[in-house]
Amino acid sequence: MCDVCQVRRSFHKQPAGKPIVSLGFLTRLQVDLMDMRSTVYDGFCFIMHCKDHFTKFSWLFPLKSKEASGVAFHLKNIFYTFGPPRILQSDNGKEFVANVILNLKNDWPELLIINGRARHPQSQGLVERANAVVQQMLGKWLDVNKTSDWPSGLGPVMLSINNCTSQSTKKTPYEMVFGQPCRIDHEFWLELHKESSTNDSIVNEEDLPGSFLQKLNTVTTSVSTNINDQSQISDETSTCISSIDSHMILPVKELTETSHKRIRDEAEKNYIHTVERQLKIYERALKKQKSFEINDIIGLKIADVDRSNTAPSILPCKIIEIIKKDDPINVFYKLATQDGIISELFSSSEFMDLTQTVSSDLRKTDITQLANITFIQACQIFTKFKTNRPCKYTQINMDDEISHTLEQIVDGISVTTTDNSLHNTVEEEDDHNDKEEDTNISQTAIPTTVEPTLININDINTNITFLWKILAFVTCIYPKRIFTNGHGTGEISNWDLTDQSGSITLVAFNLNSHIMTDKLKKNQAYEFTNLTIKFAVDIYKTLPHPFQLTCTNGTRVREIDSPFVLEQNTYNFTPLNQINSLPLNSIIDVEVRVLRDFGISTGTKNETIWSRRDIHVDQDGSHIGMTLWNEQARLVKKTMINHRIKFKNVKISWFDGTRFLVSLANTQMKVLPN
Numbered sequence: 001m002c003d004v005c006q007v008r009r010s011f012h013k014q015p016a017g018k019p020i021v022s023l024g025f026l027t028r029l030q031v032d033l034m035d036m037r038s039t040v041y042d043g044f045c046f047i048m049h050c051k052d053h054f055t056k057f058s059w060l061f062p063l064k065s066k067e068a069s070g071v072a073f074h075l076k077n078i079f080y081t082f083g084p085p086r087i088l089q090s091d092n093g094k095e096f097v098a099n100v101i102l103n104l105k106n107d108w109p110e111l112l113i114i115n116g117r118a119r120h121p122q123s124q125g126l127v128e129r130a131n132a133v134v135q136q137m138l139g140k141w142l143d144v145n146k147t148s149d150w151p152s153g154l155g156p157v158m159l160s161i162n163n164c165t166s167q168s169t170k171k172t173p174y175e176m177v178f179g180q181p182c183r184i185d186h187e188f189w190l191e192l193h194k195e196s197s198t199n200d201s202i203v204n205e206e207d208l209p210g211s212f213l214q215k216l217n218t219v220t221t222s223v224s225t226n227i228n229d230q231s232q233i234s235d236e237t238s239t240c241i242s243s244i245d246s247h248m249i250l251p252v253k254e255l256t257e258t259s260h261k262r263i264r265d266e267a268e269k270n271y272i273h274t275v276e277r278q279l280k281i282y283e284r285a286l287k288k289q290k291s292f293e294i295n296d297i298i299g300l301k302i303a304d305v306d307r308s309n310t311a312p313s314i315l316p317c318k319i320i321e322i323i324k325k326d327d328p329i330n331v332f333y334k335l336a337t338q339d340g341i342i343s344e345l346f347s348s349s350e351f352m353d354l355t356q357t358v359s360s361d362l363r364k365t366d367i368t369q370l371a372n373i374t375f376i377q378a379c380q381i382f383t384k385f386k387t388n389r390p391c392k393y394t395q396i397n398m399d400d401e402i403s404h405t406l407e408q409i410v411d412g413i414s415v416t417t418t419d420n421s422l423h424n425t426v427e428e429e430d431d432h433n434d435k436e437e438d439t440n441i442s443q444t445a446i447p448t449t450v451e452p453t454l455i456n457i458n459d460i461n462t463n464i465t466f467l468w469k470i471l472a473f474v475t476c477i478y479p480k481r482i483f484t485n486g487h488g489t490g491e492i493s494n495w496d497l498t499d500q501s502g503s504i505t506l507v508a509f510n511l512n513s514h515i516m517t518d519k520l521k522k523n524q525a526y527e528f529t530n531l532t533i534k535f536a537v538d539i540y541k542t543l544p545h546p547f548q549l550t551c552t553n554g555t556r557v558r559e560i561d562s563p564f565v566l567e568q569n570t571y572n573f574t575p576l577n578q579i580n581s582l583p584l585n586s587i588i589d590v591e592v593r594v595l596r597d598f599g600i601s602t603g604t605k606n607e608t609i610w611s612r613r614d615i616h617v618d619q620d621g622s623h624i625g626m627t628l629w630n631e632q633a634r635l636v637k638k639t640m641i642n643h644r645i646k647f648k649n650v651k652i653s654w655f656d657g658t659r660f661l662v663s664l665a666n667t668q669m670k671v672l673p674n
Helices: 068-082 099-107 121-145 150-162 173-178 186-195 210-220 235-242 253-288 375-382 401-410 510-519 576-581
Strands: 028-035 046-052 058-063 087-090 112-115 297-301 314-324 331-336 341-347 468-477 481-485 488-498 503-509 525-535 547-559 587-605 608-619 622-629 644-655 658-672
Touching: 028 068, 028 121, 046 068, 046 121, 058 068, 058 121, 058 150, 068 099, 121 150, 150 173, 173 253, 297 331, 314 341, 314 375, 341 375, 468 658, 488 510, 503 510, 510 547, 576 587, 576 608, 576 622, 576 658, 587 658
Parallel strands: 028 087, 087 112, 503 547, 622 658
Antiparallel strands: 028 046, 046 058, 297 314, 314 331, 331 341, 468 488, 468 525, 481 488, 488 503, 525 547, 587 608, 587 644, 608 622, 644 658
16 A cells, blocks of 8 residues: 555554553542533533442533533532542543642642543543443433433433442442442332322321331331341340331441441452453453564554544554563553654554555654654644634644643633733633634653753744753742633743843743742753743733743753853843834833832732832933832832933833833842932
8 A cells, every 4th residue: 555545544443451440439530521512501511420430430510611610619529528539530631730620639639630641532431431321311311301401311310320230340339339229219109108198298207107117117227137148236236126216216337337348348359350351351462462663663543533534544653762661561652753752652552553564754754853742733733634713823833732722721811910010901802613622731741762952042933843942040930820711710820031042931821830830949040841932922021032931741840050150131222212113012121210200109909919100211301101010119219210220121011092111020120320
């Protein structure tokens, strides 16, 4: 076959994956969101499905959006009712890495959050398979009840699923969690209805006949009487149970625990037997797999969401590294395409052998010149896949999904800035596209075999195609900003990085914001790798550099000794008479004399105290207004009139038809002697 035909072959069925072993209730809780946007009811568009891996117990909740707040609300309800799980496994969507989800980790520090690999549902096999069962049962419930109100059907479906016997444990999830069958005895409730003297659904216990109370006690004590064959109960305890008054509560704690343990032990034995059988199948499949060598050409299946109907379905890759784990059977491979080095690792069970056929160009590719990319990025670049959602910043060269994802988060931010600039507000944009893009990003930082090239900050631009790094000091740490848009609420952190050539802004969102906040300290030097380059957003610019750096989940930061000595500030002064000809939001340096000082005003916003000082400045007969915020406003305690001052990093702003200058969090002032 030719190369064109090879990448359109049918992909073989992958063997079953290695089974996950989770002994004990809430050892591992898998969470997934089911898309119901084709049948929206009362604003509900998604089903949140949580499933315990050992007992198979399920929870179903309707959601109106994939916002993190809704996901966290239901997770907290589960945790506070049943206790937190040891492992929370998600489907790698952004709704599980936002600020509110991180609060779960803050409340329960021992909670381990695992994200499955993008486009790899096998890592969440249990809940993914259960999703199909939920959809089928929910459809049946809707047909039987002749309604489209699917949120109301989640309760009956959940109860039904939790009372179905599991093939792996031979027990129902309800039994394993609560130690007894669910109280759904139809004959019991039917007799209760018949015995009632009225048609009311609520009756007084005193009005119930004695015969019915005897049956009620029989049901109440069934838990204990069913285990007589399994445990030895003393005659005294038996006598107590047989002579108990009908209005007393049966003390069955010890007996229930014994029954519960028996159920759990039997289920665990069946569970382990099932896992052993699956493990044998997995090991047999591993032994049959072909071994590959470095520079072999293989193919990976491209997910349907990353390709058009006519695009190739197989991604040709070259093996560049073989990684052997502790178990010699488990071998993982690091791969590269012509467009970059894939950050994730893969096993040979996911490969199609293309060694004898495909890609002379791929064989000749020099991997030392390639940058790191994700598997999704590699697929979309190879298939020339174009998303239906356009990026607002079309001038940016953003083929990589991480940059596009973060740009979408910034699109539509509605937030008042809390730095030292004016309180500018970016209006929230309407999102007319209901289909959200998958923002899966690998959570694991994979070591690269390519040594990054050291570059200067002033050399950073969007045309860089090789793997690079910078050595820089953190010279400014900005207050965190909280934003809210159609995707939910998030967090943004900013830092100024400086080397001998200049300074640039570093931005981090949500999870990365938390990670970087803990790592980065002011006036400390670091080595930065795996950062995304994008154009700086004018309204948030605090430095003259036209670009900014954005943290990804693959970003690595290493603290280092000072690689150089930071020189004192160098100024590039702009004459005041040129300000009207410069673009708004430009960052400049000026040297001025203060003509008027209108004094300091203070106030509070979002529980933060701010200070503001308006002055009027002059330079060689040119005049302009200027607003100083916080530290800069308080620097000179008395009047500033006739002071000569150097300012570094002030922004050209606009208000009521007039341009003026405004200080920023990183603005530096130097008062000169008169």
